[in-house]
Each structure stands twice: as structure tokens, then as C-alpha cells.
């Protein structure tokens with residue numbers, strides 16, 4: 001049986017991508033200077049309802065830069081959820097800081113607010129205007145809030161705690177373009193926010209990232225740091241260590257064309273999610289994605305949970321069988337604190353992360369999926385469930 005493989009999340013290139021890229025090639029503006037970079041930044045800023053945004057080469061670069069701007073120094077600590085793609089944790093390590101892994105909640109699959117509060121109240125103290133971890137006597141500088149799979153975290157209590165403990169908030173909204181928390185786009189709640197335009201994200205630029213910030217001076221600093229910290233470009237004066245993190249005009253051309261289609265993409269993602277929800281809601285052994293009332297999700301990847309008692313091995317088999325039937329399902333990320341480079345770091349009351357990892361399955365959610373693809377995914381899930 002050779003059926004076409006239904007991938008997890010692939011881009012749809014149906015808009016002005018060709019036209020804009022051709023314009024780059026025809027004019028010779030192919031590199032990191034060119035009109036599309038600014039136009040892409042403006043399009044993203046307008047959508048998010050902010051003044052400005054800084055385009056960078058990847059979402060990971062956006063996170064790295066955001067941590068630098070938040071003033072996270074080597075030897076300090078940063079709180080991050082235990083259930084996340086590895087990128088924000090890597091970025092914390094790039095600046096020489098240590099992650100503190102916090103549990104996630106069943107309600108949002110993001111940072112567990114109660115645990116964050118009890119960790120700060122019991123294990124930390126503010127001296128002057130700095131938060132110290134009483135266990136390690138190190139400074140905790142920031143929280144990286146990761147919004148996963150097109151859901152969002154409960155920002156109000158997180159913001160309140162961050163203020164109380166003098167912590168900067170960096171939102172990792174790489175998966176969250178279009179997600180709203182209480183009616184406002186995520187990425188705009190923290191001191192800094194990072195987006196990704198990797199090929200599998202809601203909007204792609206081939207590769208790319210975007211930094212947004214509350215303060216204008218932080219954005220100006222982001223632009224400076226990500227263009228080699230040029231102080232006098234004619235005389236090659238650089239007064240700080242900079243990075244070559246700028247997006248190219250070609251990538252921005254693709255990104256802009258994709259942003260123009262965002263509303264359509266989101267509509268399609270929603271239809272996919274509704275179809276899955278309708279198909280699975282009465283199935284025993286399947287839990288649907290949570291729907292916290294503070295969040296308007298985008299369902300970047302629609303995910304389900306298998307029954308509570310499932311083992312990792314059984315879940316792996318489940319995914320393997322789906323893959324064999326041509327359904328590109330994937331697991332959640334391996335719990336980060338268990339990976340070799342990160343085993344040395346502190347964890348706090350991690351209880352919900354492991355069961356989510358054990359039970360979670362992401363289903364194909366590409367914008368271009370046809371009804372027959374959706375039907376096939378549902379049929380396969382039901383088949384494997386009965387097996």
C-alpha cells in the first residue's frame with residue numbers, strides 16, 4: 001500500500017513569494033540590506049500592534065539576542081519550562097547562564113503559575129533589586145516563557161510575579177504567531193519577545209526570526225547587536241561584541257509574502273483543529289488539546305494525549321504505526337532536563353511534564369491539507385487505537 005505521506009507541518013507557498021523573490025534577484029538586493037527586510041519588519045509589527053520589530057536570521061538568534069538585551073550574564077540563572085523545544089534552553093547556555101527547569105501546567109501546557117509562585121516565594125529572595133536563588137546564591141535574571149504548539153501561557157500572574165521579583169520576561173513565541181492572550185497577540189507581553197520563521201512554523205521565511213520589545217531602546221540595541229555592533233561603519237569601529245544575525249532580503253521577501261496570507265493560514269489551522277476535535281471528542285483513550293479561557297489558540301500543531309496509563313514504549317509504537325500508514329505524527333519534545341547537556345541543572349517539582357511527554361502526539365496540521373488527508377489521519381488514529 002503506497003499512499004502519499006502526510007507531513008506534520010509544511011509551508012504553503014501560494015502568494016507573492018515568487019514575485020518578491022524575483023524582485024530581489026532582478027535588483028541584486030539579495031543580502032541583509034534591501035527593502036523587504038524593512039517591509040517584513042513593518043508587516044509583523046503592524047500585525048502585533050507594536051511600533052517596530054527587528055528581523056534576525058533565526059528564532060534561536062532572536063532568543064539569544066533577547067537574553068543579552070535583558071542583561072542575563074554568565075553565572076546567572078534563568079527560569080524556563082521543562083516542556084519545550086531545546087532552542088530557548090540552548091540560548092540560555094549561549095550567554096553562560098544556567099536554566100532552572102520549571103514544571104508546566106495541564107491547563108496550558110506552558111509554565112505552571114502556581115509552581116512558579118511557590119518556587120519564587122520559598123526558594124528566592126530579593127536583595128536590593130535583584131532576585132537571588134537561596135539554594136545556589138546565584139542571581140536569577142529572567143523567565144523565558146515558552147508558548148507551545150499554538151497555545152499560550154497565563155501571562156497576567158507570570159507578569160505579576162516577574163515584577164515582584166525583578167525578573168525580566170522573554171517570551172518565546174516561536175510557535176505562537178497569531179496566538180492571543182486575552183485578546184492581545186502573545187510576544188508583546190514580555191520585556192522582549194521572539195518569533196521564528198522556520199519552515200515548519202505558521203509563517204515561514206525559509207528561516208528567520210523576529211525580536212519585539214517593550215522599550216524602543218531595547219529594539220535599537222537589538223538592531224545594533226545583530227549587525228556586528230557597528231558604531232562607525234566607514235571606519236569599522238565596533239565598541240561591543242556583535243553578531244551577524246541579520247535576515248537576508250530574499251528571506252524577508254518570502255516572509256512578507258507569507259505574512260500577507262496569515263489570516264488564511266490561521267483560518268485553515270482552525271478548521272483542521274475543529275475537524276480533529278469533532279472526530280476525537282467522544283473517543284475513549286484520547287484527550288484533546290486544552291482550551292484555557294484566557295487563550296485564543298492558533299493550533300500550529302494539533303496535539304492529542306493518549307490514555308493516562310500509556311507507557312513511552314506504547315506511545316512510540318502508536319506513532320510508528322501512524323508513520324507506517326503514511327501519517328507524519330510526532331511525539332512532544334524529550335523532557336529537556338533529562339538530556340545530557342542539561343542534566344546538571346536545577347529542576348523544580350516537575351510532575352506534569354513527564355506524563356505530557358509520555359502521552360502526547362502531534363498530528364499533521366499543514367495549512368495545505370485536504371479533507372481526504374484529514375479523514376485519513378483520523379481513520380489511522382482510530383485504527384491504531386483499536387489495534
Ligand SMILES: *Cc1c(COP(=O)(O)O)cnc(C)c1O
Pocket residue numbers: 058059060061084085087088146147172174175196197198207208209
Ligand atoms: C522553532 C522554535 C525555536 C527556534 O526557532 P528557529 O528559527 O528554528 O531557530 C525556538 N523556540 C521554540 C519553542 C520553537 O518551536
